[in-house]
Amino acid sequence: MSDDGEIVVVGAGMAGLVAALRLAEAGRRARILAKGFGATHLSGATIDVLGYTPAPVMSPAGALPAFVAEHPDHPYARVGAGVVEEAVGWLKGHLTDPRYVGDLGRNFLLPTAAGVCKPAAVAPQTMAAGDLRGGGPYAIVGLPGLKDFYPSLVAGNLALATTPAGTAVGARAVEVDLSPGGRVDAGPLGYARRFEDPRFRADFAAALQGRLAADEVLGVPAVLGLAGAEQAWEELEARVERPIFEIPTLPPSVPGLRMFTVLMAAARRAGARVVIGAEVVGVETDGYRVRGVWSGTANGRRFYPTAALVLATGGWAAGGLVMDSHRVVREPVLGLPVTGADDGAARFLPGYLDHHPLATAGIAVDRWLRPVDARGAVLYDNVRVAGATLAGAEPWKEKSGDGISVATGYHAAMSVLTEEG
Amino acid sequence: MQTIETEVLVIGGGATGVGVARDAALRGFATVLVERKDLAEGTTGRYHGLLHSGGRYAVKDPQAARECAAENGVLRRIAADCIEDTGGLFVTTPWDDVEFGDRFLAGCAATGVGVEEIEVGAALVREPALNPDIRRAFLVADASMDAWKLAWACARSAVEHGARVLTYHRVTEVLRNGDAVAGVVTVDVRTGVTLTVRAQVTVNATGAWAGQLAALAGCRPVDVVPGKGIMIAMNHRIVNTVLNRCTMPSDGDIIVPIRTVSVVGTTDSPVTDPDQLEVTQAEVDHMLDEGEKLVPGFRKARALRVWAGARPLFGAKEPGDEKTRDITRAHTLLDHRQRDGLDGFVTITGGKATTFRLMAEETMDLVARMASPGTDRPCRTATLPLPDSEPGAYYAVGSRLAQRERHLLDDQLVCECELVSRRDLTEALDRRPTANIDDIRRALRLGMGPCQGGFCTYRATGILHHQERLDQATANRALLDFLQERWKGLAPILYGDQLRQARLDDWLYQGLLDVEHLPAAAGAP
Ligand SMILES: Cc1cc2nc3c(=O)[nH]c(=O)nc-3n(C[C@H](O)[C@H](O)[C@H](O)COP(=O)(O)OP(=O)(O)OC[C@H]3O[C@@H](n4cnc5c(N)ncnc54)[C@H](O)[C@@H]3O)c2cc1C
Numbered sequence: 002m003s004d005d006g007e008i009v010v011v012g013a014g015m016a017g018l019v020a021a022l023r024l025a026e027a028g029r030r031a032r033i034l035a036k037g038f039g040a041t042h043l044s045g046a047t048i049d050v051l052g053y054t055p056a057p058v059m060s061p062a063g064a065l066p067a068f069v070a071e072h073p074d075h076p077y078a079r080v081g082a083g084v085v086e087e088a089v090g091w092l093k094g095h096l097t098d099p100r101y102v103g104d105l106g107r108n109f110l111l112p113t114a115a116g117v118c119k120p121a122a123v124a125p126q127t128m129a130a131g132d133l134r135g136g137g138p139y140a141i142v143g144l145p146g147l148k149d150f151y152p153s154l155v156a157g158n159l160a161l162a163t164t165p166a167g168t169a170v171g172a173r174a175v176e177v178d179l180s181p182g183g184r185v186d187a188g189p190l191g192y193a194r195r196f197e198d199p200r201f202r203a204d205f206a207a208a209l210q211g212r213l214a215a216d217e218v219l220g221v222p223a224v225l226g227l228a229g230a231e232q233a234w235e236e237l238e239a240r241v242e243r244p245i246f247e248i249p250t251l252p253p254s255v256p257g258l259r260m261f262t263v264l265m266a267a268a269r270r271a272g273a274r275v276v277i278g279a280e281v282v283g284v285e286t287d288g289y290r291v292r293g294v295w296s297g298t299a300n301g302r303r304f305y306p307t308a309a310l311v312l313a314t315g316g317w318a319a320g321g322l323v324m325d326s327h328r329v330v331r332e333p334v335l336g337l338p339v340t341g342a343d344d345g346a347a348r349f350l351p352g353y354l355d356h357h358p359l360a361t362a363g364i365a366v367d368r369w370l371r372p373v374d375a376r377g378a379v380l381y382d383n384v385r386v387a388g389a390t391l392a393g394a395e396p397w398k399e400k401s402g403d404g405i406s407v408a409t410g411y412h413a414a415m416s417v418l419t420e421e422g
Numbered sequence: 423m424q425t426i427e428t429e430v431l432v433i434g435g436g437a438t439g440v441g442v443a444r445d446a447a448l449r450g451f452a453t454v455l456v457e458r459k460d461l462a463e464g465t466t467g468r469y470h471g472l473l474h475s476g477g478r479y480a481v482k483d484p485q486a487a488r489e490c491a492a493e494n495g496v497l498r499r500i501a502a503d504c505i506e507d508t509g510g511l512f513v514t515t516p517w518d519d520v521e522f523g524d525r526f527l528a529g530c531a532a533t534g535v536g537v538e539e540i541e542v543g544a545a546l547v548r549e550p551a552l553n554p555d556i557r558r559a560f561l562v563a564d565a566s567m568d569a570w571k572l573a574w575a576c577a578r579s580a581v582e583h584g585a586r587v588l589t590y591h592r593v594t595e596v597l598r599n600g601d602a603v604a605g606v607v608t609v610d611v612r613t614g615v616t617l618t619v620r621a622q623v624t625v626n627a628t629g630a631w632a633g634q635l636a637a638l639a640g641c642r643p644v645d646v647v648p649g650k651g652i653m654i655a656m657n658h659r660i661v662n663t664v665l666n667r668c669t670m671p672s673d674g675d676i677i678v679p680i681r682t683v684s685v686v687g688t689t690d691s692p693v694t695d696p697d698q699l700e701v702t703q704a705e706v707d708h709m710l711d712e713g714e715k716l717v718p719g720f721r722k723a724r725a726l727r728v729w730a731g732a733r734p735l736f737g738a739k740e741p742g743d744e745k746t747r748d749i750t751r752a753h754t755l756l757d758h759r760q761r762d763g764l765d766g767f768v769t770i771t772g773g774k775a776t777t778f779r780l781m782a783e784e785t786m787d788l789v790a791r792m793a794s795p796g797t798d799r800p801c802r803t804a805t806l807p808l809p810d811s812e813p814g815a816y817y818a819v820g821s822r823l824a825q826r827e828r829h830l831l832d833d834q835l836v837c838e839c840e841l842v843s844r845r846d847l848t849e850a851l852d853r854r855p856t857a858n859i860d861d862i863r864r865a866l867r868l869g870m871g872p873c874q875g876g877f878c879t880y881r882a883t884g885i886l887h888h889q890e891r892l893d894q895a896t897a898n899r900a901l902l903d904f905l906q907e908r909w910k911g912l913a914p915i916l917y918g919d920q921l922r923q924a925r926l927d928d929w930l931y932q933g934l935l936d937v938e939h940l941p942a943a944a945g946a947p
Pocket residue numbers: 011012013014015016017034035036037038039040041043044045046047048049050252279280281282313314315316318319320321333334387388389390400401402403404405406926929930933934
């Protein structure tokens with residue numbers, strides 16, 4: 002494998018972005034080929050590392066060693082707790098506008114749009130003041146044109162919560178009758194663009210004038226601007242003279258888009274190339290190595306030679322794993338075996354919130370994230386698998402989504418780099 | 423315990439029950455209807471959605487064919503708003519006997535079912551997805567019919583004529599006065615409050631539950647065997663005409679385009695309990711394979727949801743039943759005075775949704791003779807249009823979109839898949855306060871499209887709670903219940919894009935909103 006050979010990263014979600022950025026930063030030529038955008042555009046944009054085991058996790062760093070021991074097939078067990086911490090710390094250094102705060106030592110407990118306080122290790126600065134430990138009292142602001150956020154639902158559930166220290170929480174809803182151009186169905190992006198305008202922010206602050214109690218912390222839907230969000234947030238805090246925190250809405254996610262924009266720009270600056278709209282439809286191999294990939298775009302097929310391949314295709318939600326109507330499961334890019342989806346065995350249980358057997362199905366890997374077969378033999382020497390395509394996790398339940406993607410994307414890059422010396 | 427008095431009491435809020443209640447109210451009887459769940463939560467809300475032309479029964483069951491053909495015409499006049507005039511095709515696929523087409527034509531002619539054989543090429547032009555290897559094609563007056571709209575329109579009409587409709591009232595006891603049924607005791611399943619309804623005549627219109635209900639009355643067993651049938655809704659209008667195989671009725675031989683989806687079905691297997699209708703993998707595969715015969719590539723389409731309904735199959739094992747039973751084989755009207763010496767009690771079961779009005783008419787003819795002998799109170803349901811159907815305009819698949827476009831700037835879209843707006847939701851709730859998002863689903867089709875509630879479950883909960891129609895705990899419960907309700911119909915058909923959608927919904931509800939830690943979830947079963 003030549004040192005200057007290009008490395009193809011399939012997927013532009015968190016795992017692919019992290020892998021490409023890390024490779025490019027290390028001086029390697031990295032190219033992202035992605036069918037489309039990943040879950041960054043939908044995500045709450047906190048970096049969740051470990052929230053429930055299923056007991057609530059107060060400190061991911063503290064909980065990881067036991068968790069990894071109990072879940073030997075979990076992606077965290079493959080990369081090791083140390084790498085998780087290192088990778089998240091590295092990522093935090095790249096996240097600007099807004100900056101991210103927190104670490105694996107302690108989870109924030111941040112209100113969701115349903116009013117549940119969800120554990121997250123690292124979060125945008127614009128969300129941190131929502132931490133339940135502060136105990137509120139919260140004033141949750143709703144915007145009538147925004148159907149993806151219900152302040153009374155948030156406040157009502159917050160008022161039923163208690164802080165970890167056991168104190169009661171005060172919360173109420175406040176409606177601010179401002180909509181972009183009078184539109185009643187504006188959506189998070191419509192509001193975000195308006196919040197970039199200082200005059201709109203001034204109107205917003207004015208509308209709250211005299212309606213808040215002195216000690217109330219202000220929760221707002223996460224729509225405080227796409228670009229320049231940190232500045233918008235700081236300015237608003239100054240205007241309303243109290244801490245403000247954002248709460249992620251239903252998608253499209255404004256904070257997710259910010260995170261994507263920042264990481265994509267960093268990757269490009271570091272020299273990574275990015276092709277969005279290029280589905281990888283096949284590979285050329287010589288035995289145990291992938292020589293290159295075929296992409297299919299509107300312009301036809303194109304071949305990209307590659308020294309190594311990082312597969313970050315996002316699992317079932319993104320088409321990284323598929324099942325046909327005969328219930329045959331497949332990893333479409335390399336045809337890798339999918340573990341945990343045994344034929345004949347029950348794949349789903351009756352309760353929606355149950356632990357469904359299919360949930361942890363995915364690609365099995367070794368500790369270098371190379372795909373392995375049922376006996377543990379490596380299938381391709383120069384392939385690494387990262388993110389939600391990996392077997393062994395139930396990240397939406399564990400609250401470990403981006404934690405896994407960041408740790409494995411980072412580790413995949415490091416593993417490619419080390420192997421190549 | 424509160425008691426109300428009435429002349430006619432109807433048990434069961436399916437098509438038959440609401441049909442009887444409307445008929446009774448229009449004849450001027452004081453009428454009460456009790457339903458243990460929501461209207462059309464039984465078989466009526468789980469049927470295949472086909473307003474039969476009669477073609478399906480033209481060879482096998484001429485009596486049923488005749489009734490369907492006649493009622494098809496009647497319902498097109500009185501229930502136009504519930505009907506989409508899709509038309510229907512009977513086609514001879516390579517798996518079907520070409521000769522059957524001749525028997526089919528003869529059967530239609532004998533039973534008054536309108537039919538026209540058309541060129542295969544013309545059928546393919548009309549339905550390009552249809553199997554190109556079909557050998558014959560026949561055009562009939564099949565249509566699709568919205569069961570929920572129908573049930574609610576009947577109920578509204580009944581109420582406008584003085585009837586009371588009590589949903590979520592389960593009959594727990596049938597009251598006897600010697601040799602007569604005197605009414606029932608119900609319990610409000612949401613509040614636990616009991617209510618006694620005293621009536622001159624009690625009509626058992628509980629469909630597949632008719633046997634259970636008759637047992638409460640203490641008469642001779644009414645032998646109703648629930649026959650389970652499953653249906654799968656596929657994303658999109660794969661076809662715009664009802665497709666039937668031109669053969670003896672069998673499994674999976676019909677595809678019905680309903681609203682935004684196409685529904686394939688169905689099966690028929692006897693079960694013991696109509697409340698326990700499990701869908702098996704084998705049944706799902708069977709439907710998909712059969713769908714493939716009518717529309718090649720069917721398996722590649724996206725399956726949205728599967729459900730099952732229970733046909734009430736009347737066994738007539740008891741000697742003497744043949745005599746007391748109504749002449750038609752299509753449905754069964756039992757006069758328990760004749761049959762069991764039990765006065766004031768009538769059972770109507772079996773039949774089709776298509777013939778619900780006729781069943782109601784025959785039932786009320788009997789009840790009228792019992793309740794007010796000697797007076798003439800004729801049936802008016804064959805000519806009087808249902809509410810919203812007065813203009814006589816059929817539902818058209820684009821009508822919601824047209825309506826939406828008029829309100830793009832002044833109304834919010836709450837459910838993008840089914841084009842349900844915030845105003846629709848608010849109006850539906852004003853008409854009918856409910857704590858249950860599933861009730862709203864049936865009223866508005868909220869959450870029934872491709873994303874299966876992915877976005878609108880949260881929004882509907884938020885709006886209901888915001889408008890103070892639900893308190894906090896109930897709102898949380900409603901959200902979780904609706905997710906569970908959606909899951910029930912998803913789990914057996916999760917593959918392809920719908921599996922992908924379900925995973926996205928996992929991320930939304932668990933990964934993003936963390937609903938499994940909602941305060942109500944703690945005490946959840
Ligand atoms: C609604 C939602 C909210 C979330 N909220 C949070 C949160 O608050 N905190 C958190 O930590 N995590 C959250 N997550 C999880 C997280 O965002 C990601 O889902 C997770 O990190 C997986 O990322 P990924 O990079 O593996 O996959 P994805 O982000 O899904 O990216 C997969 C990529 O692969 C591409 N792809 C797939 N197949 C091919 C192919 N054949 N050829 C080319 N490209 C292909 C896709 O187009 C896409 O670019 C959330 C997820 C969702 C959906």
